[in-house]
Amino acid sequence: MTQQLTAAGPARRTPSRPSLxxxxxxxxxxxxxxxxxxxxxxxxxxxxxxxxxxxxxxxxxxxxxxxxxxxxxxxxxxxxxxxxxxxxxxxxxxxxxxxxxxxxxxxxxxxxxxxxxxxxxxxxxxxxxxxxxxxxxxxxxxxxxxxxxxxxxxxxxxxxxxxxxxxxxxxxxxxxxxxxxxxxxxxxxxxxxxxxxxxxxxxxxxxxxxxxxPASSRDRVSPRTAMTEGLAFVRRQPILLKILACTTTSNFFVMASGSIEVTFMLRELHASSVMVGLVFSVSAIGGLTLGIFANRLTNRIGTARVIWVAMAAPGPLYLLMPLAQPGWGVLLYGVGLAAFSGNAVLFNIAAMSYRQRITPPEILGRVNATFLWICYGVIPLGALVGGTLGSQLGLRTALWICVLGTWSAALFVVFSPLRKMRDLPAT
Missing domain, CATH: 1.20.1250.20 (MFS general substrate transporter like domains)
Structure with a gap:
């Protein structure tokens, strides 16, 4: 086979990266x-x-x-x-x-x-x-x-x-x-x-x-200033800021539904403990399956596009959770959970890879800490709100609010620069 030529001479082959x-x-x-x-x-x-x-x-x-x-x-x-x-x-x-x-x-x-x-x-x-x-x-x-x-x-x-x-x-x-x-x-x-x-x-x-x-002039700033540098960096990055808002909103409503889901299955759906365990197993399988193919899917869909697609596309399946009924209908809840599990795998992989790729190494720890502080900081509040909604409005109504709130988190990344991009910039 002849080697392809260009005006500058023989085409260069990009060396393949060793497998992980x-x-x-x-x-x-x-x-x-x-x-x-x-x-x-x-x-x-x-x-x-x-x-x-x-x-x-x-x-x-x-x-x-x-x-x-x-x-x-x-x-x-x-x-x-x-x-x-x-x-x-x-x-x-x-x-x-x-x-x-x-x-x-x-x-x-x-x-x-x-x-x-x-x-x-x-x-x-x-x-x-x-x-x-x-x-x-x-x-x-x-x-x-x-x-x-x-x-x-x-x-x-x-x-x-x-x-x-x-x-x-x-x-x-x-x-x-x-x-x-x-x-x-x-x-x-x-x-x-x-x-x-x-x-x-x-x-x-x-x-x-x-x-x-990593050493930089930032190492000489006061501890108080150092702790806020991660937040300052995120605020200057439109895509990163949208991802942070999306993740935080999703975590809040997911934890709200998580705080009442077992009670919902036991009291509203009259599920046995074995059936509850089966529901969670089904949800984990959803995440495992997409995790295996995450790299291929990300390359096929696009490293930027997959972030908002992963958040928006599975949303209708979330509605199966409050629609679940007693008997084998409880498995509808498992299907909804599996959809969210798959969404979380694709979204988290792509979003985390983007954050690691664009953040300067010398402040990556502070940027990661900012995400943990905000995204995980709302989790206790979400659990409290879920329990309150379930007590005041009923478990099924509370669950409707939670799943719609979870799906609404996609709006932050759908209406962002990501919607017009296929792939994220290298740096």
């Missing part, structure tokens, strides 16, 4: 996070079981555990972002993993000694939440430096796929472990998961450029 499957650093990070996500999902089952069964906590006292787990995002995201941009992010992640391992290990040890109290459980959950914020900010800031820019979508897709897989099997494994060894002893497994994550991070070998902490 051959990237030692990525595989270590991916493997460690997969184990860590699985352990986290197991603890999500074990913590309320310990509180309700072993410690006799009331419904309100159990709900405080969720509040304490999410509160650190509102209180500590901005300081964590300023810290992550000044220190070795990999070492910060390892320290957070080891700290969470120690906290999880303390629970079964204290329980075996007969000293476990609800107050101690609150302290462990709250401190673990603080360390999770620090880890998440550093993790989202470090990952883009371990892969090439054109591998961000593929890498983020694989990481999100692990989260969905853990969400699918984690609660089941947690339930089996609780039945075999008791709720408190399952935290031994959670501690091991964090240890595995720390070891895989320690085994990562970075180049001097990857290892260096």
């Amino acid at each position: 499957w051959r990237s030692r650093n990525f595989l270590l990070l991916w493997g460690g996070q997969t184990v860590s996500e699985l352990g986290t999902r197991i603890s999500h089952v074990a913590v309320p079981v310990v509180a309700a069964d072993a410690l006799g906590a009331s419904i309100f006292q159990v709900s405080l555990l969720t509040f304490l787990a999410w509160l650190p995002y509102l209180l500590f995201s901005l300081p964590a972002g300023a810290l992550a941009d000044r220190v070795d992010q990999r070492k910060l992640m390892i320290l957070c993993d080891l700290g969470r391992m120690a906290l999880m290990l303390s629970l079964p040890l204290v329980a075996i000694a007969g000293r476990l109290t609800l107050t101690f459980l609150y302290v462990v959950v709250g401190l673990s939440g603080v360390l999770t914020v620090g880890f998440t900010v550093a993790y989202r800031s470090r990952f883009p430096r371990l892969v090439e820019a054109d591998q961000l979508v593929d890498g983020n897709a694989k990481l999100v796929l692990s989260q969905d897989a853990a969400e699918l099997v984690g609660p089941t494994i947690g339930g089996v472990l609780i039945g075999l060894v008791g709720a408190a002893r399952t935290f031994f497994g959670n501690a091991i998961a964090f240890l595995v994550s720390a070891v895989t991070l320690w085994l990562i070998r970075e180049t001097p450029e990857q290892r260096a902490t």
Whole structure:
């Protein structure tokens, strides 16, 4: 076959980028996070079981555990972002993993000694939440430096796929472990998961450029100014600002519906606990399926177009959730959840890849922290509003408001510069 010629001579072939499957650093990070996500999902089952069964906590006292787990995002995201941009992010992640391992290990040890109290459980959950914020900010800031820019979508897709897989099997494994060894002893497994994550991070070998902490004149500003720089950067980026508004609105209404969905299925649809579990399994499968094909879909639809398409297109299927009926009709709720799960996978991968691609490395930690502070900060409020709507208006009416509110979040990205773009700029 003859080589194609141009006026300047032989056409140059763009060297193919090595697959992520051959990237030692990525595989270590991916493997460690997969184990860590699985352990986290197991603890999500074990913590309320310990509180309700072993410690006799009331419904309100159990709900405080969720509040304490999410509160650190509102209180500590901005300081964590300023810290992550000044220190070795990999070492910060390892320290957070080891700290969470120690906290999880303390629970079964204290329980075996007969000293476990609800107050101690609150302290462990709250401190673990603080360390999770620090880890998440550093993790989202470090990952883009371990892969090439054109591998961000593929890498983020694989990481999100692990989260969905853990969400699918984690609660089941947690339930089996609780039945075999008791709720408190399952935290031994959670501690091991964090240890595995720390070891895989320690085994990562970075180049001097990857290892260096980004330095700039911003490092000399006051901590208060540093914490607001991420927000200032987002405000100057029209697309990023629209993505932030979309994500925040979606999180608010999703958490509002999440706070009443189990009650809706049990009381309005008269579903059994087995059927409720099946509904959530169906929703996780939706996210897993799209996660597998996320890279191909993003390339086919366009890296910019997929952001608003993922938010707008599945919206009609959300309406199946309040339309669900008793009997097998409860599975309509699962279909609606699966549609949202698939939307979340595609949207989050594309939006996160864009944020990592356009943000200067020296402030990426602060920008990530800004997103966590706002997007996750509304979650406790959304849960409160969902419960209030369900109490005052009825569960089905409240659910209609929540799903329409979730779909309305798409308006921020539909009516944005993204609608006239196919692909996002490289930088």
